[in-house]
Amino acid sequence: MRHPLHPALVHFPVACWSLATLADFAGLWFGETAWQWSAGLLAVGCLTALAAMTAGLMELARIPDGPALRDTYWHMGIMLAAFALFTARLLIGQDHLQPLAPDALALAIDALGFAALAAGGWLGGRLVYGHGIGR
Template sequence: MTHPLHPALVHFPIACWSLATAADIASLRWAEPAWRFAGTLMAIGVVIAIAAMAAGLVELRKIGENTAAMRDANRHLLLAMAAWFLYATSLFLRLKGMSLTQPDALCLAFSVAGFLVLCATGWLGGKLVYVHGLGGQRRRQ
């Protein structure tokens, strides 16, 4: 495959988690429909993020050692894992068996923290593409 898979996959957990955090905040006003939606999106994002991170590891192997791109890629990797951990923890804390329960303040805090880390992760991912030129193909002339 000439097109890297990682950029195609990351949009799904980003969208799911961003909307989950928005729904968590909305649940303070609209209660159950919003927090159930948030929990469902969080679960989808946690699962799809595993595939996105695996594809990212494949791309990581293509970066030269001891380069600025590798340093930024390692930061991106660590932040992505932190975002996954924060959202997975928020999801875990709101589960009772296999059922979602109303999130408490700690669940909401993990969700908001996950979103902030997700923003930093996305910014570094953009830097890898637009500053370091990773993930693209150069045209042959």
């Protein structure tokens, strides 16, 4: 029995990016106490996403042609968009490696990144539970 590595790794960027988004929006009410966590969570999320994406690419050859492969390509594209958005959010949210308070642009990027993360995660679940990939 083999257990694919990709599904085990994706929990880290998903959790970090979700919590970073929550921290940024919570900063609207709680100030720096909340949003100060965002940069670290974004950095860890982006680094662990690289590991998850590498594992996913290594497992790509095992996906059969047809609807499962189509959903895989959609999953990859949407998750790459989430990665790009959260990486951009990390980069614009700093000044000389010091985190900045989130502004309207940062919050918009957070929201778009989270939406992409949710859509890509749903497709990942569809691959496992709908197509039986990785079982």
